[in-house]
Amino acid sequence: xxxxxxxxxxxxxxxxxxxxxxxxxxxxxxxxxxxxxxxxxxxxxxxxxxxxxxxxxxxxxxxxxxxxxxxxxxxxxxxxxxxxxxxxxxxxxxxxxxxxxxxxxxxxxxxxxxxxxxxxxxxxxxxxxxxxxxxxxxxxxxxxxxxxxxxxxxxxxxxxxxxxxxxxxxxxxxxxxxxxxxxxxxxxxxxxxxxxxxxxxxxxxxxxxxxxxxxxxxxxxxxxxxxxxxxxxxxxxxxxxxxxxxxxxxxxxxxxxxxxxxxxxxxxxxxxxxxxxxxxxxxxxxxxxxxxxx
Amino acid sequence: xxxxxxxxxxxxxxxxxxxxxxxxxxxxxxxxxxxxxxxxxxxxxxxxxxxxxxxxxxxxxxxxxxxxxxxxxxxxxxxxxxxxxxxxxxxxxxxxxxxxxxxxxxxxxxxxxxxxxxxxxxxxxxxxxxxxxxxxxxxxxxxxxxxxxxxxxxxxxxxxxxxxxxxxxxxxxxxxxxxxxxxxxxxxxxxxxxxxxxxxxxxxxxxxxxxxxxxxxxxxxxxxxxxxxxxxxxxxxxxxxxxxxxxxxxxxxxxxxxxxxxxxxxxxxxxxxxxxxxxxxxxxxxxxxxxxxxxxxxxxxxxxxxx
Amino acid sequence: xxxxxxxxxxxxxxxxxxxxxxxxxxxxxxxxxxxxxxxxxxxxxxxxxxxxxxxxxxxxxxxxxxxxxxxxxxxxxxxxxxxxxxxxxxxxxxxxxxxxxxxxxxxxxxxxxxxxxxxxxxxxxxxxxxxxxxxxxxxxxxxxxxxxxxxxxxxxxxxxxxxxxxxxxxxxxxxxxxxxxxxxxxxxxxxxxxxxxxxxxxxxxxxxxxxxxxxxxxxxxxxxxxxxxxxxxxxxxxxxxxxxxxxxxxxxxxxxxxxxxxxxxxxxxxxxxxxxxxxxxxxxxxxxxxxxxxxxxxxxxxxxxxxxxxxxxxxxxxxxxxxxxxxxxxxxxxxxxxxxxxxxxxxxxxxxxxxxxxxxxxxxxxxxxxxxxxxxxxxxxxxxxxxxxxxxxxxx
Numbered sequence: 001x002x003x004x005x006x007x008x009x010x011x012x013x014x015x016x017x018x019x020x021x022x023x024x025x026x027x028x029x030x031x032x033x034x035x036x037x038x039x040x041x042x043x044x045x046x047x048x049x050x051x052x053x054x055x056x057x058x059x060x061x062x063x064x065x066x067x068x069x070x071x072x073x074x075x076x077x078x079x080x081x082x083x084x085x086x087x088x089x090x091x092x093x094x095x096x097x098x099x100x101x102x103x104x105x106x107x108x109x110x111x112x113x114x115x116x117x118x119x120x121x122x123x124x125x126x127x128x129x130x131x132x133x134x135x136x137x138x139x140x141x142x143x144x145x146x147x148x149x150x151x152x153x154x155x156x157x158x159x160x161x162x163x164x165x166x167x168x169x170x171x172x173x174x175x176x177x178x179x180x181x182x183x184x185x186x187x188x189x190x191x192x193x194x195x196x197x198x199x200x201x202x203x204x205x206x207x208x209x210x211x212x213x214x215x216x217x218x219x220x221x222x223x224x225x226x227x228x229x230x231x232x233x234x235x236x237x238x239x240x241x242x243x244x245x246x247x248x249x250x251x252x253x254x255x256x257x258x259x260x261x262x263x264x265x266x267x268x269x270x271x272x273x274x275x276x277x278x279x280x281x282x283x284x285x286x287x288x289x290x291x292x293x294x
Numbered sequence: 295x296x297x298x299x300x301x302x303x304x305x306x307x308x309x310x311x312x313x314x315x316x317x318x319x320x321x322x323x324x325x326x327x328x329x330x331x332x333x334x335x336x337x338x339x340x341x342x343x344x345x346x347x348x349x350x351x352x353x354x355x356x357x358x359x360x361x362x363x364x365x366x367x368x369x370x371x372x373x374x375x376x377x378x379x380x381x382x383x384x385x386x387x388x389x390x391x392x393x394x395x396x397x398x399x400x401x402x403x404x405x406x407x408x409x410x411x412x413x414x415x416x417x418x419x420x421x422x423x424x425x426x427x428x429x430x431x432x433x434x435x436x437x438x439x440x441x442x443x444x445x446x447x448x449x450x451x452x453x454x455x456x457x458x459x460x461x462x463x464x465x466x467x468x469x470x471x472x473x474x475x476x477x478x479x480x481x482x483x484x485x486x487x488x489x490x491x492x493x494x495x496x497x498x499x500x501x502x503x504x505x506x507x508x509x510x511x512x513x514x515x516x517x518x519x520x521x522x523x524x525x526x527x528x529x530x531x532x533x534x535x536x537x538x539x540x541x542x543x544x545x546x547x548x549x550x551x552x553x554x555x556x557x558x559x560x561x562x563x564x565x566x567x568x569x570x571x572x573x574x575x576x577x578x579x580x581x582x583x584x585x586x587x588x589x590x591x592x593x594x595x596x597x598x599x600x601x
Numbered sequence: 602x603x604x605x606x607x608x609x610x611x612x613x614x615x616x617x618x619x620x621x622x623x624x625x626x627x628x629x630x631x632x633x634x635x636x637x638x639x640x641x642x643x644x645x646x647x648x649x650x651x652x653x654x655x656x657x658x659x660x661x662x663x664x665x666x667x668x669x670x671x672x673x674x675x676x677x678x679x680x681x682x683x684x685x686x687x688x689x690x691x692x693x694x695x696x697x698x699x700x701x702x703x704x705x706x707x708x709x710x711x712x713x714x715x716x717x718x719x720x721x722x723x724x725x726x727x728x729x730x731x732x733x734x735x736x737x738x739x740x741x742x743x744x745x746x747x748x749x750x751x752x753x754x755x756x757x758x759x760x761x762x763x764x765x766x767x768x769x770x771x772x773x774x775x776x777x778x779x780x781x782x783x784x785x786x787x788x789x790x791x792x793x794x795x796x797x798x799x800x801x802x803x804x805x806x807x808x809x810x811x812x813x814x815x816x817x818x819x820x821x822x823x824x825x826x827x828x829x830x831x832x833x834x835x836x837x838x839x840x841x842x843x844x845x846x847x848x849x850x851x852x853x854x855x856x857x858x859x860x861x862x863x864x865x866x867x868x869x870x871x872x873x874x875x876x877x878x879x880x881x882x883x884x885x886x887x888x889x890x891x892x893x894x895x896x897x898x899x900x901x902x903x904x905x906x907x908x909x910x911x912x913x914x915x916x917x918x919x920x921x922x923x924x925x926x927x928x929x930x931x932x933x934x935x936x937x938x939x940x941x942x943x944x945x946x947x948x949x950x951x952x953x954x955x956x957x958x959x960x961x962x963x964x965x966x967x968x969x970x971x972x973x974x975x976x977x978x979x980x981x982x983x984x985x986x987x988x989x990x991x992x993x994x995x996x997x
Contacts, residue, residue, distance in 0.1 A: 043399050043402075043403065091580065091584065094584055095583070095584075099398075100398060100399050101345050101398060101399060101402065102583050102587070104345075104347075104399060104402055105345075105535065105539065105579065105582075105583050106579075106580060106583040106584070108532060108535075108579060109575075109576045109577070109578075109579025109580040109582075109583060110576065110580060111576070112532070112572055112573070112575055112576030112579060113572075113573050113576030113577055113579075113580065114576075115572065115576075116569065116570065116571075116572030116573035116575075116576055117573050119569060119572070120569045120570055120573070228528070229410075229528075232406055232407060232410045232528065233410075235403045235406060235407055236403075236407040236410075238403070239396075239400060239403055239404060239407065243400075269418055272414040272417075272418075273411045273414045273415065275407075276407050276408060276410060276411035276414075277411070279404070279407055279408075280392055280408065280411075283392050283395050283396070283404065284392070284395075287395045287396060
């Protein structure tokens with residue numbers, strides 16, 4: 001068996017691939033956070049709850065209405081996104097102009113309410129979502145057996161992330177959005193419906209979280225609290241990458257997934273904390289974050 | 295006499311009499327520990343304007359340190375409490391030094407992430423007992439004089455500690471140091487331009503708050519006789535925020551009222567509605583932020599001053 | 602005026618609280634503290650405990666039997682607090698502790714302090730009758746020693762010599778791993794390593810890769826409940842079961858039902874009870890199915906038996922005095938639908954025969970829930986081993 005620094009190559013590569021799968025989820029989630037923060041200056045604590053809601057919606061759709069995976073991939077984010085718009089219009093909007101900390105607290109309360117409800121309805125242990133027919137089976141990569149579905153997660157997430165990046169950086173809609181981030185009153189004066197734009201942005205951001213939830217459903221157990229610890233990791237990812245940058249959010253999400261995978265080879269006990277340790281280091285060396293512009 | 299003084303007198307008398315007339319002392323002690331925790335937290339949020347989302351780390355670290363010392367090391371009660379508090383202070387200094395490099399929302403997120411790191415360390419370190427936690431902590435006696443096995447004796451010790459912390463926080467806030475903290479809360483850049491080294495003030499406030507939160511954690515561990523992961527869990531950090539917010543940030547009594555409400559709510563509602571408690575807590579959070587940001591005590595005070 | 606009203610109100614409130622606390626129930630109070638929503642919720646014994654109370658006519662010694670139940674959510678603090686609160690305020694006489702060794706260790710500390718007998722039924726950790734033993738603990742049904750003596754011995758004898766463990770990271774998992782490792786080494790096998798996985802992990806993949814990297818022949822699954830089901834499924838998905846033979850160290854029949862015979866066939870496991878063993882077990886299962894809509898597993902059968910045994914001891918002692926009841930419990934023999942010739946040893950372990958089973962192939966299964974064939978009966982003393990002397994109350 002060939003080795004890298006005393007670790008079998010197969011193990012290193014295997015854990016890196018799995019790290020990339022986790023990193024894909026981090027990337028989509030931190031991307032959504034960054035989009036919301038960019039326009040609204042709100043750190044959306046409910047992001048993990050919307051992620052769980054996406055997965056649960058897909059599961060319920062399958063069990064009650066027979067909606068298959070591919071349809072759920074579109075419908076669940078749509079449903080959750082609409083709910084997000086509702087949350088923005090009814091609750092978050094009232095905090096406009098106040099200290100952004102209130103937004104964090106409000107979304108924390110929303111997260112508790114959503115997660116508590118889901119946990120009551122589904123129990124705490126969760127259910128598994130069946131892998132769609134077309135993606136069953138496994139690929140033999142030589143160094144590991146990779147279930148087809150996990151390969152799909154990596155490909156799909158990359159597509160979603162760079163698609164979103166393209167929309168924001170390269171299209172007219174994205175230009176408007178970026179302009180609103182810079183100077184909302186001016187844009188309003190030009191006749192752009194800024195409140196609508198804000199609602200759509202929040203809806204879009206949580207729809208991304210829900211999409212990550214549907215992608216994750218067949219890989220991990222679906223339950224109400226599946227998002228509560230991942231959201232803290234994603235917060236750390238965002239602090240590391242710097243909140244301002246879309247590309248930064250994506251890249252740091254993927255990189256930290258890989259870092260976690262690598263830690264699992266070298267020192268498995270530390271794999272849960274490696275992201276936080278990196279965050280502490282970044283804070284000491286470059287407080288504004290790797291891609292931050294402050 | 296002013297009505298406020300009278301009310302305070304009644305509250306004190308009730309606090310002294312409560313276990314004697316049959317109120318469950320363990321419940322009262324739990325309530326006092328959380329009230330202390332909330333007061334310590336409020337020193338940071340209410341009087342310095344820094345929202346920490348990771349205060350459970352200090353509460354829990356002190357609880358684990360005290361628990362480990364009384365079980366594995368056979369330390370006496372008082373030295374174990376002091377060591378627990380010292381551990382919280384040291385952790386407060388480390389986390390504080392990192393977190394104050396950023397402000398506002400970033401500060402909140404960083405404290406949360408670092409507290410999560412502490413949680414994982416507690417989950418995996420050998421001396422914390424992992425998922426089992428530490429069980430069967432002996433309460434021992436206070437300096438060899440007062441045995442604490444009886445719930446009533448323990449209650450008066452906890453009550454005394456709580457009153458001490460409460461008085462100390464009042465003292466700190468009214469001192470010149472406290473005035474600088476308030477200046478930082480009101481306008482950080484102005485405080486800088488007035489020539490204050492605000493970083494230093496912020497760090498001291500953070501460490502003080504962590505230390506007092508640690509005392510609450512150590513006492514709670516001895517009261518209930520165990521330390522578990524629930525003490526360092528992120529939910530615990532959220533709860534102390536809710537207590538403070540609900541009662542009124544930046545008021546002295548607010549955190550106490552908030553802690554009383556939340557602990558009572560959890561204790562009695564959990565029998566009635568079971569797991570829906572989390573949902574109710576979430577809803578109370580939302581209502582607080584949207585409807586009465588000054589908290590119950592704050593709104594009452596505002597109402598009175600308007601009259 | 603307002604002040605007086607306030608004072609009166611406060612006094613009234615406190616007096617009211619006091620009155621509630623002072624009324625002790627003259628009933629015989631049984632507490633059931635179990636996981637009702639987590640990974641072990643499927644093993645909850647509460648239905649069986651209710652059946653036992655109903656079968657006893659709802660009374661003992663002419664006193665009404667009350668059942669208090671709570672969900673400990675696999676958190677030791679919740680279990681211990683509830684236990685203490687019931688003992689302080691509700692006149693608690695006995696607790697039927699459900700799943701989770703960590704929670705039961707925490708509760709046993711309260712049992713000792715409050716002198717309330719604790720029947721540990723769903724949890725497996727053998728430390729409960731060793732390092733963590735108390736004068737009031739009874740370990741009913743099975744423990745990690747008995748499981749290891751059954752399954753690990755059988756597999757090593759069948760040629761599975763080198764082991765790697767996937768262990769649930771809390772008291773139960775580590776004790777099961779320790780017990781199994783001891784048995785593996787004593788029978789001439791070798792343990793190559795272990796990876797500790799958090800309780801109710803949502804994704805086992807990276808842990809399985811670690812196990813696969815070890816090159817061992819057997820992957821010992823030192824976990825239980827849904828954790829077992831999910832880790833075995835993931836092992837299939839990642840092709841781990843092609844290179845390593847899985848060994849389920851604690852498997853309940855409902856887990857086999859969830860996995861399906863196709864995937865589970867051939868698996869060896871150790872049980873304390875199986876519904877299709879004899880007339881008495883089948884009769885109990887039939888009654889249980891009518892209420893719960895599925896057959897009981899060994900934990901649920903043990904919960905019924907334990908409750909009946911406690912009530913019999915109360916009757917024999919003529920009192921609920923904890924010390925007298927414990928003395929009766931250790932004197933009486935257990936002969937019911939759960940065990941024949943069983944007894945509670947001085948260290949608190951309930952000794953009875955254990956059964957090594959093998960999961961049937963789909964074509965061998967003739968009717969619903971016909972899942973096991975008996976491989977071997979292990980006599981009680983052999984399965985649970987001798988008194989270790991680790992419990993200070995029961996020297997060697």
